[in-house]
Amino acid sequence: MKEYFMNEALKEARRALIMKEVPVGAVIVKDGRVISRAHNLKETLSDPTAHAEILAIRSACENLNNWRLNGCEMYVTLEPCAMCASAIAQARISKLCIGTFDPTAGACGSVIDLLGTNSLNYCVPVEWMYNEESSIILKEFFKMKRQ
Amino acid sequence: MKEYFMNEALKEARRALIMKEVPVGAVIVKDGRVISRAHNLKETLSDPTAHAEILAIRSACENLNNWRLNGCEMYVTLEPCAMCASAIAQARISKLCIGTFDPTAGACGSVIDLLGTNSLNYCVPVEWMYNEESSIILKEFFKMKRQ
Numbered sequence: 001m002k003e004y005f006m007n008e009a010l011k012e013a014r015r016a017l018i019m020k021e022v023p024v025g026a027v028i029v030k031d032g033r034v035i036s037r038a039h040n041l042k043e044t045l046s047d048p049t050a051h052a053e054i055l056a057i058r059s060a061c062e063n064l065n066n067w068r069l070n071g072c073e074m075y076v077t078l079e080p081c082a083m084c085a086s087a088i089a090q091a092r093i094s095k096l097c098i099g100t101f102d103p104t105a106g107a108c109g110s111v112i113d114l115l116g117t118n119s120l121n122y123c124v125p126v127e128w129m130y131n132e133e134s135s136i137i138l139k140e141f142f143k144m145k146r147q
Numbered sequence: 148m149k150e151y152f153m154n155e156a157l158k159e160a161r162r163a164l165i166m167k168e169v170p171v172g173a174v175i176v177k178d179g180r181v182i183s184r185a186h187n188l189k190e191t192l193s194d195p196t197a198h199a200e201i202l203a204i205r206s207a208c209e210n211l212n213n214w215r216l217n218g219c220e221m222y223v224t225l226e227p228c229a230m231c232a233s234a235i236a237q238a239r240i241s242k243l244c245i246g247t248f249d250p251t252a253g254a255c256g257s258v259i260d261l262l263g264t265n266s267l268n269y270c271v272p273v274e275w276m277y278n279e280e281s282s283i284i285l286k287e288f289f290k291m292k293r294q
Binding site for chain 2 (some may be wrong): 042043045046047048049054057058061062064065066067068069081082083084085086087090091092104105107111112114119120121
């Protein structure tokens with residue numbers, strides 16, 4: 001099932017790529033069912049907070065009418081930045097599955113680790129899925145940008 | 148002028164207090180003019196990302212039709228958390244003025260420092276205003292909650 005949900009997140013990332021957005025996608029799963037899905041829309045919405053993770057969290061909370069996402073898992077194609085990692089923790093997401101790491105801005109261990117330490121009063125278990133496609137789609141995007 | 152803008156942020160915090168939200172307010176200023184203002188609406192909107200800073204950023208970007216807030220200053224009554232500090236940096240806000248520190252979750256020096264180091268590829272100059280009212284209104288809120 002984990003691969004299935006990461007593939008759903010990848011479908012979102014591909015939608016972002018078509019829109020010339022940095023291709024990152026996320027889904028939130030509760031009781032084995034996808035309850036929200038989103039991709040990066042920063043340029044399209046002119047909103048610096050419109051990362052896949054933030055949009056997926058806002059949509060899940062709207063669906064559940066609750067800001068607490070206890071018992072929910074997030075699958076995201078790229079390691080979250082500090083904004084998103086903190087939002088994931090504050091939304092009380094129970095588990096985070098990450099497709100690939102972000103050596104430039106990743107806040108789940110690559111540059112800093114906001115979720116693994118208890119300094120901010122929350123910890124979220126992280127599983128690294130080393131999903132090759134998550135990484136390839138980003139490389140494609142940046143290659144396209146340079147052309 | 149700095150005191151005037153912090154007072155405008157405080158007016159927002161007071162609106163949050165009336166709504167039984169944690170009383171934090173923020174305004175964004177460009178060319179000496181307030182271009183957006185917001186207060187915490189996390190409970191009201193059932194949205195864990197609906198902190199004053201995030202809402203003020205989204206509103207300013209909508210007004211300017213641009214996700215880049217270069218040349219803008221934010222005045223916020225309480226030290227931003229990691230989510231908000233990272234959002235402030237990613238929105239390219241040029242300066243951040245903070246009313247009071249947050250020893251439990253502050254990400255501008257109190258618990259961690261996301262804006263003063265270059266580890267995440269951005270720095271935002273921070274000015275601490277040590278505004279007594281910013282702190283008093285929070286104490287009032289938590290006293291009210293305990294009753």
